[in-house]
Amino acid sequence: xxxxxxxxxxxxxxxxxxxxxxxxxxxxxxxxxxxxxxxxxxxxxxxxxxxxxxxxxxxxxxxxxxxxxxxxxxxxxxxxxxxxxxxxxxxxxxxxxxxxxxxxxxxxxxxxxxxxxxxxxxxxxxxxxxxxxxxxxxxxxxxxxxxxxxxxxxxxxxxxxxxxxxxxxxxxxxxxxxxxxxxxxxxxxxxxxxxxxxxxxxxxxxxxxxxxxxxxxxxxxxxxxxxxxxxxxxxxxxxxxxxxxxxxxxxxxxxxxxxxxxxxxxxxxxxxxxxxxxxxxxxxxxxxxxxxxxxxxxxxxxxxxxxxxxxxxxxxxxxxxxxxxxxxxxxxxxxxxxxxxxxxxxxxxxxxxxxxxxxxxxxxxxxxxxxxxxxxxxxxxxxxxxxxxxxxxxxxxxxxxxxxxxxxxxxxxxxxxxxxxxxxxxxxxxxxxxxxxxxxxxxxxxxxxxxxxxxxxxxxxxxxxxxxxxxxxxxxxxxxxxxxxxxxxxxxx
RNA sequence: GGCCCCGUGGUGCAACGGUUAGCACGCGGCCCUUUCAAGGCCGAAAUACGGGUUCGAUUCCCGUCGGGGCUACCA
Numbered sequence: 001x002x003x004x005x006x007x008x009x010x011x012x013x014x015x016x017x018x019x020x021x022x023x024x025x026x027x028x029x030x031x032x033x034x035x036x037x038x039x040x041x042x043x044x045x046x047x048x049x050x051x052x053x054x055x056x057x058x059x060x061x062x063x064x065x066x067x068x069x070x071x072x073x074x075x076x077x078x079x080x081x082x083x084x085x086x087x088x089x090x091x092x093x094x095x096x097x098x099x100x101x102x103x104x105x106x107x108x109x110x111x112x113x114x115x116x117x118x119x120x121x122x123x124x125x126x127x128x129x130x131x132x133x134x135x136x137x138x139x140x141x142x143x144x145x146x147x148x149x150x151x152x153x154x155x156x157x158x159x160x161x162x163x164x165x166x167x168x169x170x171x172x173x174x175x176x177x178x179x180x181x182x183x184x185x186x187x188x189x190x191x192x193x194x195x196x197x198x199x200x201x202x203x204x205x206x207x208x209x210x211x212x213x214x215x216x217x218x219x220x221x222x223x224x225x226x227x228x229x230x231x232x233x234x235x236x237x238x239x240x241x242x243x244x245x246x247x248x249x250x251x252x253x254x255x256x257x258x259x260x261x262x263x264x265x266x267x268x269x270x271x272x273x274x275x276x277x278x279x280x281x282x283x284x285x286x287x288x289x290x291x292x293x294x295x296x297x298x299x300x301x302x303x304x305x306x307x308x309x310x311x312x313x314x315x316x317x318x319x320x321x322x323x324x325x326x327x328x329x330x331x332x333x334x335x336x337x338x339x340x341x342x343x344x345x346x347x348x349x350x351x352x353x354x355x356x357x358x359x360x361x362x363x364x365x366x367x368x369x370x371x372x373x374x375x376x377x378x379x380x381x382x383x384x385x386x387x388x389x390x391x392x393x394x395x396x397x398x399x400x401x402x403x404x405x406x407x408x409x410x411x412x413x414x415x416x417x418x419x420x421x422x423x424x425x426x427x428x429x430x431x432x433x434x435x436x437x438x439x440x441x442x443x444x445x446x447x448x449x450x451x452x453x454x455x456x457x458x459x460x461x462x463x464x465x466x467x468x469x470x471x472x473x474x475x476x477x478x479x480x481x482x483x484x485x486x487x488x489x490x491x492x493x
Numbered sequence: 494g495g496c497c498c499c500g501u502g503g504u505g506c507a508a509c510g511g512u513u514a515g516c517a518c519g520c521g522g523c524c525c526u527u528u529c530a531a532g533g534c535c536g537a538a539a540u541a542c543g544g545g546u547u548c549g550a551u552u553c554c555c556g557u558c559g560g561g562g563c564u565a566c567c568a
Binding site for chain 1: 500515531560
């Protein structure tokens with residue numbers, strides 16, 4: 001679409017989260033697209049932590065963000081680079097801009113510009129409606145220093161228009177009159193220093209230049225800021241990178257996703273038992289499509305087919321039901337070997353993992369997981385409703401008991417079944433099948449009655465794989481033992 | 494308020510001047526069946542509205558409405 005999108009031999013991308021919260025789904029999608037693009041073109045993916053706002057920064061959140069990124073498999077090639085450790089870079093840039101006249105010192109008190117929609121009640125409520133683009137007397141050197149420490153503001157060149165090409169949104173142009181003289185360096189807080197911390201605009205541009213970022217891929221909430229940054233690149237004498245803004249991910253009510261929309265952090269989905277690859281696949285199709293109707297695309301295919309040109313301009317609503325569908329699909333379709341580690345981790349978490357399953361009983365484990373997975377949606381299903389397959393300590397679902405243990409002849413019939421099973425010369429699907437049906441026939445009841453009652457007796461649930469497969473998997477000893485253990489419970493509360 | 498962006502079923506995406514507007518999730522029904530899933534089949538459901546341009550608009554233009562973003566010494 002954009003001819004300036006000539007992708008060099010090795011594009012350099014970056015994801016630059018700010019540690020003011022956990023990694024949320026929007027950030028994860030941005031990281032994913034950067035990563036997919038870098039992988040597709042054999043480029044470099046850099047991680048940068050934008051921690052210049054010392055007030056709102058929570059350093060302890062950095063680890064969580066990195067962990068979520070790693071969980072998603074979005075490995076970075078360089079970094080993490082912390083902006084807080086590169087202050088001299090930003091100050092040098094500010095000095096350079098000051099020296100060239102592209103920036104000026106502003107002595108206005110910070111409160112003067114506080115407000116806007118963030119604080120509409122300021123100045124009597126009408127303030128935001130008459131609010132003008134920031135342009136104070138300091139720009140022309142009319143203000144005197146006084147006691148106030150200065151901030152450094154960019155001197156937006158008036159009388160012209162700033163334009164750029166966005167790979168996703170196309171041509172963008174805005175009259176410079178509409179761009180405020182944004183702050184580059186905040187006024188100093190500490191008594192000693194003259195200049196303060198850099199703002200996002202300065203930090204991002206200086207770093208993107210220094211890191212030789214070729215493609216800036218980020219959320220569309222930055223679209224309106226981009227002209228400012230284009231101006232900065234030029235004032236710094238640097239080449240403007242390619243921009244690609246991504247449509248936003250919204251909550252079900254079409255407003256920006258936030259805590260009140262429930263789970264928004266990547267970590268919460270990890271905790272719930274989603275598979276990272278399923279999550280990735282889901283995320284990839286929010287704002288992007290392969291062009292055809294493909295939906296189930298594993299990561300290598302995503303990398304192969306990804307392009308920024310195919311990114312949509314429409315905001316997308318996060319649909320948890322679809323995410324769950326993806327997880328179900330992955331749980332179902334992946335070679336069973338690939339989901340074993342995740343199931344193991346889940347069983348370990350539930351403290352019912354046994355070392356043999358990684359050794360001598362590895363085949364049994366793989367087979368059992370394979371048998372169970374068509375009925376699973378999230379990883380914890382393996383340790384919850386399927387718990388009886390991995391542990392002898394499990395509960396009997398109350399509703400299942402009420403539904404399938406109603407018949408008062410059941411204790412006697414199940415007793416006979418237990419005896420019959422215990423005496424079976426062979427322990428396999430058909431042998432169990434015949435034994436049970438023989439008893440049903442002799443007692444004059446439908447096999448289903450015994451099948452359902454037995455299922456509840458041996459796994460505690462109404463839901464399980466086909467009964468005779470379940471019996472074979474569990475083994476004779478367990479089945480007979482559990483049957484006898486359950487008999488006294490039938491009819492009792 | 495100002496500036497900018499977006500607008501296909503409830504949701505995520507296709508159709509990039511000519512299709513009976515396609516796929517998927519979700520929803521309803523049927524089949525399968527030993528419970529529950531998975532799977533198969535069928536169904537309801539959309540081009541926000543109004544003007545243009547055109548032989549012909551989902552598609553191009555304008556307006557309205559709706560949604561979103563920015564308008565911070567946050568990022």
